[in-house]
Amino acid sequence: MTWQALFSLLTVISVLGAMAFTRIAADVIVMTALTALVVSGILAPGEALAGFANPGVMTIACLYVVAAGLKETGAIQWLAQRVLGQPRSLKLALLRVLLPSSTLSAFMNNTTVVAMFIPAIQDWANRLKLPPSKLLLPLSYAAILGGTCTLIGTSTNLVVDGLLQSERGVNLGMFELAWVGIPISLIGGTFLYLFAGRLLPNRQGALEQLEQAREYAVEVVVSANGPLVGMTIADAGLRNLVHGYLADIERHSRLQTAVPPDTELQAGDILIFIGAPECARELRHIDGLRPANGDVHKLDIAHHRRCLVEAVIGPDFTGLYQTVRQSRFRSRYQAVILSISRQGRRIPGKLGAIELEVGDTLLMETAQDFVDQYRYRKDFLLVSALSDSTPPNFSKTPWALSILGGLVAASASGLLSILEAALVAAGMMLVTRCLPASKARRYIDLSVLVVIAASFALGAAMTNTGAADMIADTIMLIDGLSPWLALALIYLMTVVFTELITNNAAAVLMFPIAMAIANRLGVDYMPFIIVIMVAASASFMTPLGYQTNLMVMGPGGYRFTDYLRLGAPLSIIVGAVAITTVPFIWPF
Incomplete structure (x- = not known):
C-alpha cells in the first residue's frame, strides 16, 4: 500500500468519524479533507475542485430555486388542500398523505414537499381528530420513496448521474430510474398503508400537546404580605381557573407535584401553572400573586397580537x-x-x-x-x-406549476438536458416573479452544495491512489462472492454510511468502490450504481440520516424507537426489492 493510498483512506475514515460523532459542520469537515488532499499533493487543485463544476451539483442549485418558486406561490399547499380532502378513517387519511407526497417528491426537492405538508397535515389532523404521529413519519418516508422514481427526485440521483457523466460519459434519462423506483414506491407505500397505523404510537406533537395538555408554563410567587398566605389552594380559587391549572409548587427549592387542594400557601411559594396564554391575564387579577422572573410580563400580550x-x-x-x-x-x-x-x-x-x-x-x-x-x-x-402566517401568492401558482411541468417535459423528451432544463426553469421562476431574486439566493443551500462538491475530491483520491481498488480486493476475498452478493454488500455499506453521514457524501464515497468491484468481477457497473442511488436515499431507521426524518420528529412527537419500529422493516423491504429488481433491468 502506497502512502498516498493510506493517506486517502485515513482521510475518508476521519471524515466519516467527524460527521458521525462530532458537531462540526459537514461542509467544514469535507473542505478540511479537500485541503489536506491538495496540500499533500495527492490531488491537483483542478482535480480537487472538479466537483464544483459538476453538472449534477449545478442542477441541484437550480432546482433549489424551482422548489422555492413552488413553495412561495403556495403550489404545494394548493395541491394539498385539494388532495387531502375529508377522509373518514385513518387508512384513508394515510392514503391521501402517501400518494401526493410520493408523487410530488418525484419532481421536486423532498425537503420542500415535507416542509409544506407538515403544517397542512397538522391542521388537517386536528380537524379530523386524528393523531399527527400516525401521519407525519409516513409523509417523510413516502417523500423519500417517491424521490427514487426520477432523476430529479433527490439530489443523490443527480450527484451520481454527475459522476457517471464525468467518469464514463453516461447520462441517465429523466424516468430511467422509474423501473426500480416505482416498484419500490408501490411496495414500500403499501407497507406504510397497512402497518403505519399499527406500528406508530398514538402520540401528539408539540402543538397538540399545547392545546390539550396546556403546556404553557407561567410562574408566579405568593407575596409575603398578601392575602393568600395561610389560605388553601382551594380557598384561594386557584383550582377554578378557566384557562389553566396549578401543576406544581416550588417551596424552599423543593418541587412538590400533584399538590392536593387543601395545601396551605406560604410566602415565597412559586406556583407553576400550565395553561393557555389567557392564563397569564387571569393570574394578574388575583391579589397576592406577582410575576416570577418576569414570565407573566413576557406573556402580557393580547391574544390576537400573538x-x-x-x-x-x-x-x-x-x-x-x-x-x-x-x-x-x-x-x-x-x-x-x-x-x-x-x-x-x-x-x-x-x-x-x-x-x-x-x-x-x-x-x-x-x-x-x-x-x-x-x-x-x-x-x-x-x-x-402556527397562526397569523402570511399567505402565499396563490395568483402565481399556475405559473409555478406550468414551469415545473415544462421542466419535466423538456428533460423527459430529450429536448434539453437535465441541467439545461433546470437552468431555464429557475430563470423562469424569477422572470415571472414567482419569487424575487433575493429569496432565491436564500433558498440555495450553499452548505449542502459545498458538501456535495467537495466530496467528489474524496472519491477522486480513492480512485487515483488505488484505495478503492484495495477495498474492492478485500471484499473479493469473501469465498463464493457472486455479483448478487456483491450487490447486496454494496447496498448494505451505502445504507450504513447514509445513516451515519449525509446521503450525498455516502453516494460519492461508495461510487469508486462499486466501480472497482464491478471491474474485479468482470460485470457491468450499472447495477451497482443504481443500487447506490437507492440505498443512499433509503434512510428510514434514524431521524438523523435524512433531513425530512428530523423535520417531522418534533411536530409528530416521535422518539428514536419509533423510527426503528417502522423504518427497520421498511428498510429491509426496500433493500430486498432493489437488490432483486435491479439486475433484471440492468443486467450484470
Missing part, C-alpha cells in the same frame, strides 16, 4: 447544548420560548435551565416577522407559523 411559531432546532443553531438562559435566546431572537418538546415529551422543570439539542421543537411567542426572518437561516430546520 404569533405562535413552531421551530425545530438545527445542527447549526448557535446555542446548542447551552441552557435557554445561557444561549440568550430571548435577546438574540426576540422570542420567548413557551414550551420545549423532545422526542414527543414536554421537558419538565424550568425552561431557562433546559439544555437545547438538535431536533428539539420549540413553541415560541414572537413577532409576526419571525418566520420571514429565520425561515432561510440555518439555525432552525423548520420554522412554521
